[in-house]
Amino acid sequence: MTEGRPLPASRGCRDAPVLKERGQREVFCGLTGIVWLHRKMPDAFFLVVGSRTCAHLLQAAAGVMIFAEPRFGTAILEEKDLAGMADAHEELDREVARLLSRRPDIRRLFLVGSCPSEVIRLDLARAAERLSRRHAPHVAVVNFSGSGIETTFTEGEDACLAAMVPGLPPAEGRELLLVGALPDVVEDQALRLLSGLGIGPVRVLPARRADGAPGVGPQTVYALTQPFLGATAAALDRRGARRIAAPFPFGEEGTTLWLRAIAAEFGVSDETFARVTDAPRARARKAVAAAAATLRGRSVFFLPDSQLEIPLARFLVRECGMEAVEVGSPYIHADLAGPDLDLLPAGPVISEGQDVDRQLDRVRAARPDLTVCGLGLANPLEAEGLTTKWAIELVFTPIHLYDQAGDLAQLFARPLRRRNLLRLEAAE
């Protein structure tokens, strides 16, 4: 084995009591995942069946609007759709037919449920079956819910991927499946590393193109690249696939442990592992060190956002020398988060769910050096003199694996460096 940092005494934060909170949540709903999922799947269209609020959310969350032929949209429910259900299905069929005739490049259509469509019990599963039959074989129609009453932010991706699993073809051979929508540049790095280790065939969910869908079967082993994919993992387990448990591949240590768990599964020798990973590990350490100088000894408070909080806290504490005050997550999958919790030294409050006003009281009491929070809270906290990092950037930016470890550390260091840089106060 290669050298590593010592494991914390006992089991880190694995057995720490979890502060469970219920109240107002300052988080996005699952529809937001469409913003990156549609980039990942260039032959897919995401059709939200919802309200003007859904359309407005997507527009606001996308920030600068990605304007060239957008591949997502909202079928906005109107008064007359709410009156009679049969009517809503007909309307949906009409809108889908119009959309597909205008966009022959669309091979996958996701009907995405929203809060209103769930509340009026619009059966999108039935609609997806019907539309799949009608538009087969050119277009496959799948449904999932990104509604705020059921999903928090990244759980939308989880629901999307989980919905794709039953439709994956069966596979007999022993294959590695990477699960999670990574930016192409990161996905390619992962494939290069695994190929260097002699591991293959490696398939990816979601596939970039409809015809590249991976198979799944009892010989499939899979590795999650994101910690929020609990439902997808359960769906894969139901297909007989087996999960490789590991910390998530953030930072040098996380990436090494993640790769090592996969390497162990495929019987890769220590020599091969060292040959393939030594150089990128050294690069990653060097890049992290540059930012760690800013971060070392500083305290960090995570408000719940994407479920990336636990692995990222582990990275910041163990590789950047930060001190975690509270690590909030919208939801904690005990199994998936376990390996990262093991590594996270005891100390921080681990919280699940949110009552935003109470949590902000704790932030104000702790006055952390860095608060990781959503866009709605960042400027108000800055105005109170707290330094913040927008959590959403952690989802939109490539941060996984060795060659992004430095970028990841820089994302947290930049707000602190900026604060030191500015000279805005009046002269004494």
Place this chain on the structure above:
Amino acid sequence: MKLTVWTYEGPPHVGAMRVATGMEGLHFVLHAPQGDTYADLLFTMIERRDRRPPVTYTTFQARDLGGDTANLFRTACREAWERFRPEALIVGASCTAELIQDDPGGLAESMGLPVPVVALELPSYQRKENFGTDETFLRLVRALARPAARTPQVTANLIGPTALGFRHRDDVAEVTRLLAEMGIAVNVVAPLGARPCDIARLGAAHLNVLMYPEHGEAAARWMERELGQPYTKTVPIGVGATRAFLAEVSQLTGLPVRADTSRLRLPWWSRSVDSTYLTGKRVFVFGDGTHAMAAARVARDEIGFEVVGLGCYNREMARPVRALAKEFGLEALITDDYLEVEAAIERLAPELVLGTQMERHTAKRLGIPCAVISAPVHVQDFPARYAPQMGWEGANVLFDTFVHPLVMGLEEHLLHMFREDFEFHDAAGPSHHGARAPRSAAVGGPPPDAGASADAPRNPPAGRDAGAGVVWLPAAETELRKVPFFVRGKARRNTEAYAAERGIAEIGVETLYEAKAHYAR
């Protein structure tokens, strides 16, 4: 059901948030699922507000639906009152909560809170954001405003500015100054900056200045009827409109018009010779009704552009926009579908687009200069500097805003003179927009097909629209490319129309110049 990608307006509860966030001492309890909190970032990020919007979201989940969402609302309401101690509460439902019919208004009233509770009806499946601002403000005014003795001095209320408003902050300052010059003080500005106790004393003003009909007309009408306050109908955007506004204020108050126009520069900037090149430039105008109409008038009457398209996305303003369009010899485009607006821009091929952030994106894609004149806008349209739309300074700002995207007068002149010179080739773009110059400029010589790409990047270069069956001969196509790019679209269209009218099937160099002579101004 209607497929929508981008929307000009949010849902009505976002309008209610704009009123609540603009005010002080007011709290909004919104019955809503998790995720609707996205709206907070409109205020904290786009407008850079330093405080969270005063909104409590009940955050109900699927598992609550069978149970007691009403109780969740009561708890949220009580906790919001205890934590924030507002002077008044507004309560309402977002689109999802509207479906579960918990009646937030009734629930809140039954709680016996010690402050006024104003219930909002926000029909999410019928109406939109501007209805939400107008309706919320009306409800607040109806609930809180009382008849009051008029102030001894002549005073006015400024009605309509909200949070997330396009230049509302600066318009308030400018209008306050205009009124001050006539000896009129401001009684209350609302909703922006007002407290519920300020709403209560609206009735003390002698008149209401309705700055934004989109957000305050219902309240202004109510106050006219119930409090006997007249309100102004002219929105002072542009020199002419500002003069008309002052005349209207004078008529309503009996005070003489007094205006300090020493800071007004638009008229001279427009008359100065550099502006000659602005003459007859074809502009397309789209936005909310108020801003679109104002921009169209300024464009035509104060800058000398030709308005070739005019429209608005808020149907509430369809009637006056249609009337103005008719006066301009146009048919108004009333739609909330940005694709229809895009199609109109593409068809009309204007030289300048005055629109919202949607049109900014569209124009960028079509390679047409654009200035933003109306909400919805993005973060760059909330400038740090003072940049009103209204009053004298507003007129100065409009001149700069409309002219900035274009090539400067002297520069256009140089392009005419040296159009074969590598430094002045068409695709170089205005010299004050550095990022636009393509790299090919550096290697020298005009790019071989710069023309075709600059005038219609998304279309085949010849034979479209008017030119069905009309073919451009290569020599004419080459000659057309020598025409500066900013008039080339017009030259192409005119020539094709000229050829089509006369049944000419092939456009040669002669046809091009005959058409030029025909359309010469």
